[in-house]
Amino acid sequence: MAVFYVDGEFLPAEKAVIPVDDLAVLRGIGVFDLLRTYSGRPMFLKEHVQRLIDSARQIDLDLPWSHAHICRTALETLSRNNFDEANIRIIVTGGSSPDFMTPQGNPRLLVLVTPLPKLPxxxxxxxxxxxxxxxxxxxxxxxxxxxxxxxxxxxxxxxxxxxxxxxxxxxxxxxxxxxxxxxxxxxxxxxxxxxxxxxxxxxxxxxxxxxxxxxxxxxxxxxxxxxxxxxxxxxxxxxxxxxxxxxxxxxxxxxxxxxxxxxxxxxxxxxxxxxxxxxx
The missing domain is CATH 3.20.10.10 (D-amino Acid Aminotransferase, subunit A, domain 2)
Known part of the structure; x- marks a missing residue:
């Protein structure tokens, strides 16, 4: 059973949810990055996290987390899973918004670890x-x-x-x-x-x-x-x-x-x- 990180908590995949008023749900506002493991170790984690931060900056989404914090969270989420090889999706949502349109400075950080698909x-x-x-x-x-x-x-x-x-x-x-x-x-x-x-x-x-x-x-x-x-x-x-x-x-x-x-x-x-x- 996969374990995901959702806004400060490590949760079983089936319980990993975000509020429906999050701008990621309502407007598709948010950014993400995807990396994979080789021999069980994440490849180019720092580079992927930096690109995530750069993506957030481009859409004017302010992040309250440091580069190091995001890396640590990704590594901790990976350690709570047990896949031979895995994908790590790091997602920053737009956060909840009362006007259902503009970010309010409360983004959510998600980390999803899933089995790496095997390509033919x-x-x-x-x-x-x-x-x-x-x-x-x-x-x-x-x-x-x-x-x-x-x-x-x-x-x-x-x-x-x-x-x-x-x-x-x-x-x-x-x-x-x-x-x-x-x-x-x-x-x-x-x-x-x-x-x-x-x-x-x-x-x-x-x-x-x-x-x-x-x-x-x-x-x-x-x-x-x-x-x-x-x-x-x-x-x-x-x-x-x-x-x-x-x-x-x-x-x-x-x-x-x-x-x-x-x-x-x-x-x-x-x-x-x-x-x-x-x-x-």
Whole structure:
């Protein structure tokens, strides 16, 4: 049975509730961040908590907790659960509001620890299909609770046999996935969008790794250019690095994970392993 942290209390999951007048319920006002464990230990906890704080700042949500307090709370919640590998969702709600609209300086802190979903090995060995959808995040730099567009896009992607949907803006630039960042290999250069996206923690690690392997360009990525890329892959907390071999009805490259993708994937796994060793 999972144990969650809710506004100062550790509770069994079935008893973990918040008031219905919380702005997270009424208006979708709030922010969150998601991390996972490797070998039972949280990966990049400090970075994820900092992004949570930055997200709250962007939507003018004042937090009464320090970075250290949020980290301690996440670790304590994890310790009260017993999963081999876990996701840790850290959520800050808008808090209760008498006018049902504006935050009153009383946000709630929630931490949800759940079993890590196991993704099919085939997705990494053979690659996946993604679809494109017309959508843009209203505040792309904030990881807000408003995921309506993402939920609708994912529903569309699943209906078409895909595992992810890639947002395309009004200028026909590919941006990111619903829960992932986007990369393409074009002319032996690694390209990733830099505007209109949520900068992922895994994305930054990949950029650090790839800098020693190939030239990098952070720039707009027209959809027409993306469709003719040598290789495409997506990154995310749970996905890690996932090769993309089909976009809509168009094969990417020769329809198999490319050599640059495989090299970066191997280096990323080594980085994760090294990070765990250094934390011992």
């Amino acid at each position: 090995a085939e997705w990494y060995d053979k690659g996946v299909k993604v679809v494109t959808v017309r959508a843009e995040r209203r505040m792309p730099g904030a990881k807000s609770l408003d995921y309506l567009a993402a939920a609708m896009a994912l529903r569309q992607s699943k209906a078409q046999g895909a595992v992810e949907a890639v947002y395309v803006d009004r200028h026909d630039h590919a941006l990111e996935g619903t829960t992932s960042n986007l990369f393409a290999v074009i002319d032996n250069r690694l390209i990733t969008p830099g505007r209109g996206i949520l900068s992922g923690i895994t994305r930054q690690v990949v950029l650090d790794i790839a800098g020693g392997l190939m030239p990098i360009e952070i720039r707009d990525l027209p959809l027409t250019e993306l469709r003719t890329a040598q290789e495409v892959f997506i990154t995310g907390t749970n996905k890690g690095l996932m090769p993309v071999v089909q976009m809509d009805d168009t094969p990417i490259g020769d329809g198999r994970p490319g050599r640059f993708t495989l090299r970066i994937m191997e280096a990323l796994q080594a980085r994760f392993t090294r990070s765990l060793t250094l934390s011992d």
